[in-house]
Amino acid sequence: xxxxxLQDLKDYDAAGxxxxxxxxxxxxxxxxYITPERREGRRAYYLSIEYLMGRMFHNxxxxxxxxxxxxxxxxxxxxxxxDFEEVEDAALGNGGLGRLAACFLDSAAGxxxxxxxxxxxxxxxxxxxxxxxxxxxxxxxxxxxxxxPWSVRRENEKRVxxxxxxxxxxxxxxxxxxxxSVNTLRLFYxxxxxxxxxxxxxxxxxxxxxxxxxxxxxxEYFLSAAxxxxxxxxxxxxxxxxxxxxxxxxxxxxxxxxxxxxVAEFIRLLTKDYGVSFARALDIAKHTFNYTNHxxxxxxxxxxxxxxxxxxxxxxxAVFKKIQSYxxxxxxxxxxxxxxxAAMSVLQGRRLSMANAAVYVGEKVNGVAAIHSxxxxxxxxxxxxKYYPDKFQNVTNGITQRRWLMLCNRELSALLxxxxxxxxxxxxxxxETLDTTDTAEFIAVKAEKKKQLAEYILRHDGVKLLDxxxxxxxxxxxxxxxxxxxxxFAILRIYYDLKEGKLKDFHPSVFLFGAKAASGYFRAKGIxxxxxxxxxxxxxxxxxxxxxxxxFVQNYNVSYAEKIVAGTDVSLxxxxxxxxxxxxxxxxxxxxxxxxxxxxxxANIEIIEHAGKENNYIFGASxxxxxxxxxxxxxxxxxxQNADVKRVCDTLxxxxxxDGGKGYFKELHDSLTVGAHWHKPDHYFIFRDLxxxxxxxxxxxxxxxxxxxxxxxxxxxxxxxxFFSSDRSIAEYAEKIWNIVKK
Numbered sequence: 001x002x003x004x005x006l007q008d009l010k011d012y013d014a015a016g017x018x019x020x021x022x023x024x025x026x027x028x029x030x031x032x033y034i035t036p037e038r039r040e041g042r043r044a045y046y047l048s049i050e051y052l053m054g055r056m057f058h059n060x061x062x063x064x065x066x067x068x069x070x071x072x073x074x075x076x077x078x079x080x081x082x083d084f085e086e087v088e089d090a091a092l093g094n095g096g097l098g099r100l101a102a103c104f105l106d107s108a109a110g111x112x113x114x115x116x117x118x119x120x121x122x123x124x125x126x127x128x129x130x131x132x133x134x135x136x137x138x139x140x141x142x143x144x145x146x147x148x149p150w151s152v153r154r155e156n157e158k159r160v161x162x163x164x165x166x167x168x169x170x171x172x173x174x175x176x177x178x179x180x181s182v183n184t185l186r187l188f189y190x191x192x193x194x195x196x197x198x199x200x201x202x203x204x205x206x207x208x209x210x211x212x213x214x215x216x217x218x219x220e221y222f223l224s225a226a227x228x229x230x231x232x233x234x235x236x237x238x239x240x241x242x243x244x245x246x247x248x249x250x251x252x253x254x255x256x257x258x259x260x261x262x263v264a265e266f267i268r269l270l271t272k273d274y275g276v277s278f279a280r281a282l283d284i285a286k287h288t289f290n291y292t293n294h295x296x297x298x299x300x301x302x303x304x305x306x307x308x309x310x311x312x313x314x315x316x317x318a319v320f321k322k323i324q325s326y327x328x329x330x331x332x333x334x335x336x337x338x339x340x341x342a343a344m345s346v347l348q349g350r351r352l353s354m355a356n357a358a359v360y361v362g363e364k365v366n367g368v369a370a371i372h373s374x375x376x377x378x379x380x381x382x383x384x385x386k387y388y389p390d391k392f393q394n395v396t397n398g399i400t401q402r403r404w405l406m407l408c409n410r411e412l413s414a415l416l417x418x419x420x421x422x423x424x425x426x427x428x429x430x431x432e433t434l435d436t437t438d439t440a441e442f443i444a445v446k447a448e449k450k451k452q453l454a455e456y457i458l459r460h461d462g463v464k465l466l467d468x469x470x471x472x473x474x475x476x477x478x479x480x481x482x483x484x485x486x487x488x489f490a491i492l493r494i495y496y497d498l499k500e501g502k503l504k505d506f507h508p509s510v511f512l513f514g515a516k517a518a519s520g521y522f523r524a525k526g527i528x529x530x531x532x533x534x535x536x537x538x539x540x541x542x543x544x545x546x547x548x549x550x551x552f553v554q555n556y557n558v559s560y561a562e563k564i565v566a567g568t569d570v571s572l573x574x575x576x577x578x579x580x581x582x583x584x585x586x587x588x589x590x591x592x593x594x595x596x597x598x599x600x601x602x603a604n605i606e607i608i609e610h611a612g613k614e615n616n617y618i619f620g621a622s623x624x625x626x627x628x629x630x631x632x633x634x635x636x637x638x639x640x641q642n643a644d645v646k647r648v649c650d651t652l653x654x655x656x657x658x659d660g661g662k663g664y665f666k667e668l669h670d671s672l673t674v675g676a677h678w679h680k681p682d683h684y685f686i687f688r689d690l691x692x693x694x695x696x697x698x699x700x701x702x703x704x705x706x707x708x709x710x711x712x713x714x715x716x717x718x719x720x721x722x723f724f725s726s727d728r729s730i731a732e733y734a735e736k737i738w739n740i741v742k743k
Contacts, residue, residue, distance in 0.1 A: 027149035043114040044738040048255035050098030053090040054558030063178035091125030095477035106400040107726035109179030112743035118227040121187035134532030168196040170226035224262035247287035251738040257302040257354035264319040291358035302354040366393040369582035397582040398726030408562035428722035439711035453567030474572035475514035478524040481579040489648040514556030526664030533657040573598030578623040587724040593714040611720040615713040619692035635682035
C-alpha cells in the first residue's frame, strides 16, 4: 500500500472543483508515484494496432493497492469516484484483439515480466454507437474529452517516419502499466501535414477505395517504423552498431498481421543504415520476431497489393520481394514442390501475404486456443507446419483477473476473500479449493450485481430490466460467424412458443446484447436492426413481456462489459465450430460465475474441460461435423422439413418486421437461402444448430428453477477459471516464446 499517496489524497483540497478537475488532479497525484522501470536483460515488446484499455483511474488505484482506502478518503471530501465512470473509455481497439493486448500488458506488469507495448494513439476511438429507429448510427468517439492525465508526451523522443510522398513526425505518449513492476504502453501520435495527421485519426479507416487502402498501409508502417527505429537506436546507444546480439535482448510479438511491416522495416534499417548484409539481417529477424494468429477467416489475413505498397513505400516493398527470393531458395533446398512454394509464398502474384511473411520470418507462430492452434497447423498453414513444425505453438488466451474480477466484481472478490483468504488474488489456483456447495452468499452476490447492472442499463439506455429474471448475455463484436442472428431466431422461437402456450413454467428471461458493427458491414448492421425490431415486438407484447425481454445496449465498450459480465447468469458463446479462434468474453463470464451456453469452439472447449460439461450447456455441430457438411449442407432442405425454423426465418421477409426499406432483411434472408458469389447459403450453419440451441436455452431455463443447484454450476465455473487468467498466458509466452524472466 502506498502510504505517501494516501497522505497526499488526505491533503487534497477538492472544494469548489468540478468533477473533471477533480479527476485530473487526483490522477496526477497518483502519477507522481508511478515510475516506469527499465532493467537490464532481455525484454519483450508487443506490437499491436489495437489496445482496448478501458478506463484507467479505478484500475490504477487497484494496482497501487489503495482503491478502497482512496475511495473512503475522497468520499469524506465529497468526491465520489464512481462519478469518474463518466470518463470516456480509451477505446483504441475494435474487440477481442485489442482487449487481449490490454490484458496481456496488465498481467505482465502484475507478474513483473518485462513487457512493453507499442501502438498508435488514435485521435478518435472506434466510434460511438447509438440507435436511431433501431439502426446503428455512428459518431466520432472523442475519448480525450476529459483529457488524459495517465499518459506522458515524450517530446524529446519524437522521430520522423518517411514515406515516398511525405514525412510524418511520430510523437510518443507513454501510458504506465502498473503492477509489481511498471511497464509502458507507448502510443505514437502522427503530426505534420493534414495528410500526415489522418494516419492517427481513426482506427481501421474504410479500405474499399485505393485512398483507404493506402491509409491503412500508412498506419501499419507508421507504427512499425516508429517502434523499430526507436528500438534500434536504443540498442546502438548501449551496445554499438553490431546487431549480432540484438535478439539476445529483444523479443518482438506481432499481434496479428497488422504489424508485419515491422519485419521489413527492421531488415531495411539494418541493411541501409547499419551496413548489415541482407542475409544476416534476415537471420537476426528470424530470432527476434514472433507471430500470433488470431483467426482462420481469410478476409482477416491481410494481403496488400504490391503496386500500392511500392507507391508509397518502395524500399519496404523491395524488402518483402527479397524476402520472397531468399525464402524460395530455402524451400527449394528443402525439396518443396511448386505447389508447396506457392502456398507459403510471401509474394503471391501481385499481392503480398502478411501472414505468410510472419510465418516465414517468425521464430514462433502461435494460435490462441487448443483447437484453433490445431486448425492453424492443419488448415491454415499446413505446408509451413510440415517443414517447420517446431515453429508452431499454442498459448490459450487469458484475461486479467484484476480488472475482470477484483475491479468489476468487488462483492464476489470479497466473498472469495472470506471463503479462501485473500491469497487467491496472487495465486489463482486457490480457486480450485472453493466449496461450491455453499451457494447462499453467492446467490446474494449475483442478485446484487444484477441489480447494479439493471441500474446502469436504466441510466444509460433508459430500459428497465425484468425483476428477478435470468440474464442471458451475448456481448461481442458483431460478425456473422458469432451468430447473433441465430440467437435472434432462437428468441423468436421461444416467443412464439410462449404466446401459443407451448412453454410452461418458463422463468422470466432477459436476452442482453451489446455489439458494434463495422461501419461498412451491411449484414452486421442488418442484424442489429433485426434484433432491435425483435426487441420492439417482444417487449411490447403484454401477453409475454413479463416473461421475455430483449435488450440491445448502445455503445458497448469495456466499461459496459465490466457491468455485464458480473451481472449475467448465462454466457452465450455460439459461434460456428471452428471459426472462433479463442474468445475472451467467455472467460470473463466464467470467472464471474456464469454458465456457458455454447458450441464446442475456441476456448469453450477448454472451459468445458476445466469446469465440466455438466456445469455448462453445449450444443451444435462439432468442427469435424462442420468439415463433413461443407460440401453437402442444404439449408433449404432443413427449411422444408422444420416448420419452426422456417417460421422464424420467414420473418425476415414476410412483413413481420420492417427494415425501413434499406434491404437489410431481404439480404440476410438471401444469405441464408441463396448464398452469394463468395459463399454458399447459410455458410455459418445457423439452421443446422438452431433447434439444438433452442433446446439448450430452454434447459437452462428449467434448471434455473433449482436456484441452489444452478448456483453451484455457476460457482463451479468460477472455481475452475484459474487456467484462463492472462497471468498463465503471459507465463507461457515468457517461457515458450519470449525467453524472458520475472523481476
